[in-house]
Amino acid sequence: MKYTYKTKGTCSTNIELDIEDGIVKEIAFWGGCNGNLQGISRLIKGMPVGIVIEKLEGIRCGERPTSCPDQLCKALREMGY
Numbered sequence: 001m002k003y004t005y006k007t008k009g010t011c012s013t014n015i016e017l018d019i020e021d022g023i024v025k026e027i028a029f030w031g032g033c034n035g036n037l038q039g040i041s042r043l044i045k046g047m048p049v050g051i052v053i054e055k056l057e058g059i060r061c062g063e064r065p066t067s068c069p070d071q072l073c074k075a076l077r078e079m080g081y
Contacts, residue, residue, distance in 0.1 A: 002017070003018075003019070005074070007068070007075075009065065010061065010064070010067060012068050014030040014031075015027065015029050019081075024046065024048075024049060025046075027072070028041065040069060053073045056069035058070060
């Protein structure tokens with residue numbers, strides 16, 4: 001399933017996801033820290049959604065109450081995972 005999530009409280013503005021049978025197939029962040037987000041995207045490609053949420057949910061960026069990885073988890077939860 002392809003899905004675009006509008007982030008809140010981060011430098012990135014959107015996350016494009018493609019999830020198939022509970023596995024991350026593709027992910028792309030719009031904006032944000034390009035190198036870091038490319039790295040995260042490559043690391044989680046092929047990973048089960050539950051593991052992604054377990055590892056990344058709740059991460060904060062500095063003083064912000066959220067981060068790009070945390071927003072990714074919010075997107076996955078909004079998708080029903």
